[in-house]
Amino acid sequence: MFTKFLEQYQIGESWLSKGRTITEADLVMFSAxxxxxxxxxxxxEYASRTLFKQRIAHGMLVLSAATGLFQFEPGVVVAFYGMEHVRFTNPTFIGDTIHLEVKIIDNQEKDNGRGVITALQEIKKQTGETVVVATIKLMVNKSPNH
Known part of the structure; x- marks a missing residue:
């Protein structure tokens, strides 16, 4: 998704990632x-007595795992610029497979040949339910020829 220079992005363009299954090992390693x-x-046992009836993945684990589903191009992406309006809307259980649905919602030129791409990120699981929604921002370079 983030493989193009600033001026190549169009508002409304979208992207769908591959999937990744959340495992029990992920929960243990993230906890550690x-x-x-x-x-x-x-x-x-504790989780079985909650409204979820089973263990759920840490929200930050889900966000972190989703970061690995992005495509970033060195020389294009300068840095992660921020995240806003993060909401954990449904639980992610052990064995759920998550993927990203990303839509470009803003493209702002800054200075020194760079700008900020803003995207709506939805992390969804195999059921189609959204588990995390957030607005993300990445600083990207303009094309060297621009």
Whole structure:
């Protein structure tokens, strides 16, 4: 998705990523890395007594895993610029397969041959349910010929 120079993006253009299945190992490794051992993510018995009836993936794990589904082109993408309006709208369970649906909603030229692309990001699972929605921003270069 983020493989083109600034002036090549059109408002409304969209992209669909490949999928990635969230595993129990993902939850364990994310807990170890982040220090977030909240029982809703790590304790099967505790989670069985919640409204979800089972363990759910950390919201930040889902966001992090989704980052790996983007396509970034070195020399085009300068940096991740920010994220706004993040909402975790449905649970992601062990065994769910997530994918990204991304739509360009803004394209702003900045200075020094760069600009910011703004996109609506929806992370969805195999059921079609949206599990995370956010507005993301990436700083990208303009074409060297522009």
């Amino acid at each position: 890395f982040s220090g977030d051992w909240f029982p809703l993510h790590t304790d099967k």
